[in-house]
Amino acid sequence: MIRQPRTPRIALKLHWFFAALLLAASPALAQDWFRTGTGLGVERPRVAVADLVPRAPEATAHGKLFTEVVRGDLDFSGILELVSPSFHPLQSPGMPLQLNYKAWSDAPASAQMVAFGNLQESSSEAAIEAWLYDVRNPSSPPVVAKVYRGAPTDAQIRKFAHQFADEIIGKLSGGLPGVASTQIAFISNRTGSKELWVMDYDGANQHALTALRTISLMPRWSPDTSRIAFACYIQAFGILSPQICMFSLELGRPVTFPRFHGSNSAPAWSPDGSQLMFSSSMSGYPEIYSIDANGSHFKRLTFSAGDSASTSPAWNPKTGQSAAFISDRGGFPQLYLMNSDGTNIRKMDLPDMGYVIDPAWSPNGQLLAFSWRRPNGNFDIYVMDVTSHQIAEITRDAGRNERPSWAPDGRHIVFESTRGGSRQIWVMLADGSHAHALTQSGANESPNWSPR
Amino acid sequence: MTRASRLYRSSLLVAFAALALTAGCGKKQAAPPPPPPPPPPPPAKPTVTLQAAPTTIEKGGSVTLSWSSTNATALVIQPAIGNVAPEGSTKVSPDATTTYTITATGPGGSIDATASVNVTQPPPPPPPPPQPTLEELFARDVHDAYFDFNKADIREDAKAALSKDADFIKAHAGIKVVIEGHCDERGSTEYNMALGDRRAAAVKKYLSSLGVPADSLTTVSYGKEKPSCTESTEDCWQKNRRGHPVLAK
Numbered sequence: 242m243i244r245q246p247r248t249p250r251i252a253l254k255l256h257w258f259f260a261a262l263l264l265a266a267s268p269a270l271a272q273d274w275f276r277t278g279t280g281l282g283v284e285r286p287r288v289a290v291a292d293l294v295p296r297a298p299e300a301t302a303h304g305k306l307f308t309e310v311v312r313g314d315l316d317f318s319g320i321l322e323l324v325s326p327s328f329h330p331l332q333s334p335g336m337p338l339q340l341n342y343k344a345w346s347d348a349p350a351s352a353q354m355v356a357f358g359n360l361q362e363s364s365s366e367a368a369i370e371a372w373l374y375d376v377r378n379p380s381s382p383p384v385v386a387k388v389y390r391g392a393p394t395d396a397q398i399r400k401f402a403h404q405f406a407d408e409i410i411g412k413l414s415g416g417l418p419g420v421a422s423t424q425i426a427f428i429s430n431r432t433g434s435k436e437l438w439v440m441d442y443d444g445a446n447q448h449a450l451t452a453l454r455t456i457s458l459m460p461r462w463s464p465d466t467s468r469i470a471f472a473c474y475i476q477a478f479g480i481l482s483p484q485i486c487m488f489s490l491e492l493g494r495p496v497t498f499p500r501f502h503g504s505n506s507a508p509a510w511s512p513d514g515s516q517l518m519f520s521s522s523m524s525g526y527p528e529i530y531s532i533d534a535n536g537s538h539f540k541r542l543t544f545s546a547g548d549s550a551s552t553s554p555a556w557n558p559k560t561g562q563s564a565a566f567i568s569d570r571g572g573f574p575q576l577y578l579m580n581s582d583g584t585n586i587r588k589m590d591l592p593d594m595g596y597v598i599d600p601a602w603s604p605n606g607q608l609l610a611f612s613w614r615r616p617n618g619n620f621d622i623y624v625m626d627v628t629s630h631q632i633a634e635i636t637r638d639a640g641r642n643e644r645p646s647w648a649p650d651g652r653h654i655v656f657e658s659t660r661g662g663s664r665q666i667w668v669m670l671a672d673g674s675h676a677h678a679l680t681q682s683g684a685n686e687s688p689n690w691s692p693r
Numbered sequence: 694m695t696r697a698s699r700l701y702r703s704s705l706l707v708a709f710a711a712l713a714l715t716a717g718c719g720k721k722q723a724a725p726p727p728p729p730p731p732p733p734p735p736p737a738k739p740t741v742t743l744q745a746a747p748t749t750i751e752k753g754g755s756v757t758l759s760w761s762s763t764n765a766t767a768l769v770i771q772p773a774i775g776n777v778a779p780e781g782s783t784k785v786s787p788d789a790t791t792t793y794t795i796t797a798t799g800p801g802g803s804i805d806a807t808a809s810v811n812v813t814q815p816p817p818p819p820p821p822p823p824q825p826t827l828e829e830l831f832a833r834d835v836h837d838a839y840f841d842f843n844k845a846d847i848r849e850d851a852k853a854a855l856s857k858d859a860d861f862i863k864a865h866a867g868i869k870v871v872i873e874g875h876c877d878e879r880g881s882t883e884y885n886m887a888l889g890d891r892r893a894a895a896v897k898k899y900l901s902s903l904g905v906p907a908d909s910l911t912t913v914s915y916g917k918e919k920p921s922c923t924e925s926t927e928d929c930w931q932k933n934r935r936g937h938p939v940l941a942k
């Protein structure tokens with residue numbers, strides 16, 4: 242079934258779809274994965290983040306940290322335009338009474354919104370007051386007004402900054418929460434073996450969860466973020482083999498999960514967290530099974546003919562009714578959909594004889610991101626609208642790009658890329674813009690964005 | 694004529710002359726008793742020589758012992774040789790340094806001669822190679838099956854390797870073998886895990902078709918997690934696309 246070259250048609254589709262994605266990213270359109278703000282006009286709002294004012298000299302360092310983190314979060318939110326600090330008025334307000342509306346709304350800052358506040362710090366506590374004001378509407382109440390109190394540590398200041406940024410993003414995106422407080426699970430070899438790690442969504446606070454000293458792979462957050470399912474090589478039935486493993490973030494250690502014959506990998510959670518799908522060769526060739534999250538009721542879902550393989554299940558996070566997976570029953574790995582009980586398997590036809598791996602649903606269950614190796618090309622990340630089958634290429638000409646995972650806001654994608662020379666974790670907006678690396682040390686792979 | 698016999702003759706002449714002088718004198722008298730015969734000369738003492746050539750050998754080599762004697766009626770070489778002819782040679786291979794003593798015995802007495810043979814120990818031979826362990830035999834005789842990109846089909850070269858593997862496993866009844874499936878670095882971690890499984894299963898199936906009992910074989914996939922070669926070249930990728938039998942512990 243070699244198709245005629247269809248490049249022009251693909252190009253046209255890509256062009257059309259990119260336009261749709263970019264338009265969808267503006268608050269004017271009411272796509273449900275990019276909710277509009279209210280009363281903000283068509284343009285993305287220009288938001289200035291004034292330097293947080295230290296109430297005493299010893300609070301200066303944490304004030305700077307807070308300001309930087311909030312600016313980073315807002316800049317990468319994809320829903321607003323951050324005013325460059327070089328356009329700011331000279332005086333940063335520490336309190337609402339000190340806010341000079343006109344100075345911030347006039348050129349060159351031309352801000353619609355200004356975030357500002359102050360920080361008081363003792364040896365035992367940091368206290369932050371922070372506000373967001375609409376400087377074009379001086380009579381309106383503050384859009385955000387928050388007080389944060391906690392330990393005067395860098396980690397705590399970062400947490401407060403992420404919370405404040407998420408408040409702002411939540412308001413300006415019409416209620417869809419920001420992702421500044423989310424985390425990313427991944428696999429790193431920097432301790433000498435592939436272990437399970439987590440980091441903040443901005444790459445801060447990277448730390449290992451496991452020290453199993455075997456091979457750990459493919460982490461997946463449970464929907465409530467209390468557990469991470471992954472694959473790890475452990476002794477089972479007399480040999481070292483890949484098994485589904487479970488790490489409890491509440492207990493801070495791996496917890497038991499049933500072991501099976503053969504190789505077991507690629508766990509995927511149901512949206513309610515009650516079940517997982519995974520790939521297992523317990524009956525000879527890799528097929529997809531489901532199992533309750535407590536380890537009971539495992540059931541085979543796929544029965545492909547011959548010696549083919551099925552893996553990489555991805556449970557539709559919105560409906561729970563369907564799942565995407567990868568099968569090579571057609572000769573090489575391609576994208577399939579099935580009902581979540583294993584019935585109604587259908588192939589998602591793509592325009593050429595590519596090699597498709599790593600499907601990942603957007604949180605709204607409408608888009609599938611995947612890595613696609615075109616017949617003459619590298620691995621790149623594509624996004625497909627499952628209803629219309631329209632496809633957009635999100636990465637291009639920059640190393641191998643694989644294993645996309647969506648942020649819960651549907652606006653961001655984390656993935657692994659070799660574009661910097663080694664395999665590292667990168668993030669970008671879902672339209673492919675603002676890509677930047679989160680990891681540098683060792684080789685890092687298999688990122689999975691926490692669902693909340 | 695030896696000096697001893699000349700002496701003997703001259704002493705006889707003296708004796709006859711003395712007899713004639715006394716008989717020529719006038720009157721008959723009783724003849725004097727003849728003088729006692731002169732004592733016979735003492736028998737000559739035996740002589741003997743013994744030589745060894747060479748005088749130093751490495752253990753296991755041989756030495757020629759040569760000897761000659763005079764006035765001997767019996768010759769004995771000790772140790773281990775015994776009676777020998779008055780003159781001769783023989784080969785010996787002593788295990789250790791030995792002093793050979795030849796004793797010549799004759800009417801004139803006996804006399805010894807000695808010759809030493811110095812025997813050096815050869816350098817100890819290298820210890821016999823230990824019997825190879827099952828693990829070593831396995832590593833030597835059991836080979837990997839290689840695969841094409843994205844394939845789990847058994848190639849002709851893989852069939853050749855696997856038929857030897859099958860012979861080995863069948864010849865070592867009772868061993869348990871794990872077939873590891875491996876992939877090159879291209880492709881996703883997850884799909885390679887599945888592809889490695891297919892390769893391991895294909896190897897198991899082929900070995901079973903050659904008569905290897907299925908219960909001696911298990912399979913496990915390592916996907917792209919344990920490459921035997923880490924460069925991003927086709928050469929390296931080919932080495933990593935393999936079914937790798939290992940002896941189960």
